[in-house]
Amino acid sequence: MEKDIDFDELEYATNRKLPNDDDELTGHIKMYSYDGVNFSYQMTCPYCGAETEGEKEMPNRPYYIKCSECETSSLVRKLKGQGSKVKRPGKDDDDDAAEAADKV
């Protein structure tokens, strides 16, 4: 699904790590929107490690994504200069790869 994203048309896109309550970057979020209202996301929960993906309507900040496993909501913080810096998925997946290897 993600391979079909047209990055030139995106209103919002992020691909970054998520902190838990101890500020450890144990989670990860990929999220994008074509209109700034309807978001598609893929999250690795920083609290329990579960992967959640889906779509959510979020017309206003702040953006929260709730884990389907532990039901903890993670705040997707606004980054400076975000609009001009759209990362392609898979670009900084080193940690994901390490995690995946861990699970095998």
Ligand SMILES: [Zn+2]
């Ligand atoms: Zn969770």
